[in-house]
Amino acid sequence: MEGIDHLADERNKAEFDVEDMKIVWAGSRHAFEVSDRIARLVASDPVFEKSNRARLSRKELFKSTLRKCAHAFKRIIELRLNEEEAGRLRHFIDQPAYVDLHWGMFVPAIKGQGTEEQQKKWLSLANKMQIIGCYAQTELGHGSNVQGLETTATFDPKTDEFVIHTPTQTASKWWPGGLGKVSTHAVVYARLITNGKDYGIHGFIVQLRSLEDHSPLPNITVGDIGTKMGNGAYNSMDNGFLMFDHVRIPRDQMLMRLSKVTREGEYVPSDVPKQLVYGTMVYVRQTIVADASNALSRAVCIATRYSAVRRQFGAHNGGIETQVIDYKTQQNRLFPLLASAYAFRFVGEWLKWLYTDVTERLAASDFATLPEAHACTAGLKSLTTTATADGIEECRKLCGGHGYLWCSGLPELFAVYVPACTYEGDNVVLQLQVARFLMKTVAQLGSGKVPVGTTAYMGRAAHLLQCRSGVQKAEDWLNPDAVLEAFEARALRMAVTCAKNLSKFENQEQGFQELLADLVEAAIAHCQLIVVSKFIAKLEQDIGGKGVKKQLNNLCYIYALYLLHKHLGDFLSTNCITPKQASLANDQLRSLYTQVRPNAVALVDAFNYTDHYLNSVLGRYDGNVYPKLFEEAWKDPLNDSVVPDGYHEYLRPVLKQQLRTARL
């Protein structure tokens, strides 16, 4: 029935003020108001309709994406939206597109690596979208190993130009988003060669297509790499390939903020760490962490509302059946994901602060916190995207059979999201960067250098290596000190064990390769500690609103205790806790599930998602699932006719054949 809120009873049960929680989730009242206004703007604009995306061919989908981007640009100008509002508009349009790479990587790469003069020239064009750019780093043969890239940029002093060349097939650029069909320009990463010497990977601005008719410029071969996983999903993006045959660009199109090549061809190395050439990746990894909570909360919102609507078993004497959300198994799968969505929100906020802080320090030539910023962005990108991709799939299963329908919103969300485990650095490769950072930190313990920031806990090694948890009853697991000590001791002991095992190898690099799997586990333990500690730190802030803090407190301990339960092997084998204490943690976890249960629907309402953004029949705000599932089914092209196309050619002859056979 239209107009009825099938989830009203659930909403009435809530023990906190949802409107206040919306502000906490958004980050501030201002952020909430901007998001709310822009989400409604998108939802009410027919050009941004997306419910039929799965039924479009790749070409139709791509054209509709171009249309949406053009319309969005028009609206941004007409409504004079600022940068924040324009970002929210793109977010709520919710269709991967070339603009993501233009604004998300091309512009930041120029900002981070271009000189002031270069920024002035290129950003004024890019900001008005008079040129459209992408980030062309990955090649067919190398993605993770950036130092292994093969594209060359050879300086020709005769003409004061660089010659950009693709020497082998594996050197072809492959994957850059926006490259395939749209970008007029790219920041291309290539080996800089001058005076016969290879100076490694540097960034160059290269024009790819004519600004008159969009055709590729001479000696450039460019196209789309093909259809990707899922219907709709990431197929709205033109990930591309690109080959150069001795393409010439002026010398001043090398991004020269960090290092330079003079008119004479002399290479002038940078007086800042060469790793700053990787700065765009640090920036984007930080935004990906911030985005993880968006994707996970979206899936959790769908699964929670549907779990409250769906009933199976448990009816007695013709009574009403049990809501599946009341099964402890459902809660044990769903509530940790709800808690993770909140946890990732807060760690994302903190990482944004860390990124801003390191950027300010770099501007003042203080490079001390760069390694930590790299480790945090890499590790948290890996941790949050892995958990989010797995979490979306778990939400699909939590919705039973109907979760597998495209109109549940979950299959497409998964297909769009899962490459986040690979792009901007494969998640295992990134945890290994964290492990290297941890091994360095452990090696320095006792040298007088005091670990700071996220590794400060390692400075308390004497205590953390021998302490035993003091937890005696289930409620003790709600003590932040008890939880933090267990997570710190586990992370430190795993790192120290790796370091000890490494020291048994004569060749450290060989040892590192041998111990890769353990190192990744140690890195994950360290990153989980960061998330838990930032959630606990959030609770120490002044959070207002009726009952809001209590709910966040419950979610924080669900997050921590669920991790403890999931990684019990780590905690027990490092003697951080006893089996009895593990069992108490489980008791506490069950009690927290019971406390969250009446608030679950309100906790997902606090995400403030419109039905347009969710695009899910199962996650509808009003919970009116079953009639809408039918409506969706009737819309399917297969139901356009009662007898399917192909009946006369392929079905009737088979049926007739069977008739004849049956008569024989």
Ligand SMILES: CCCCCCCCCCC/C=C/C(=O)SCCNC(=O)CCNC(=O)[C@H](O)C(C)(C)COP(=O)(O)OP(=O)(O)OC[C@H]1O[C@@H](n2cnc3c(N)ncnc32)[C@H](O)[C@@H]1OP(=O)(O)O
């Ligand atoms: C609302 C927001 C929505 C968000 C959505 C955003 C949309 C995104 C769309 C997706 C687009 C996707 C784009 C891409 O995928 S672009 C390509 C990304 N590629 C990668 O990430 C490659 C991964 N590989 C690497 O990063 C590095 O090569 C690697 C880290 C693996 C380093 O390998 P290696 O050991 O060979 O290292 P080097 O010799 O090069 O350097 C070693 C030292 O450098 C330090 N280091 C490494 N990386 C960084 C960094 N980024 N910053 C600072 N420092 C770094 C490393 O720790 C070593 O230091 P030491 O010598 O001191 O040990």
Ligand SMILES: Cc1cc2nc3c(=O)[nH]c(=O)nc-3n(C[C@H](O)[C@H](O)[C@H](O)COP(=O)(O)OP(=O)(O)OC[C@H]3O[C@@H](n4cnc5c(N)ncnc54)[C@H](O)[C@@H]3O)c2cc1C
């Ligand atoms: C949707 C999508 C969009 C993308 N957009 C862009 C873009 O805009 N611009 C761009 O430049 N690139 C882009 N990429 C490329 C992306 O950055 C790379 O695919 C990514 O960095 C992973 O590199 P790879 O493909 O070389 O993986 P590989 O390194 O080949 O990984 C294969 C396997 O090897 C393992 N492995 C690799 N090295 C090690 C190691 N040292 N130790 C242990 N295990 C290892 C990995 O864990 C993985 O299991 C995109 C990719 C995707 C999927």
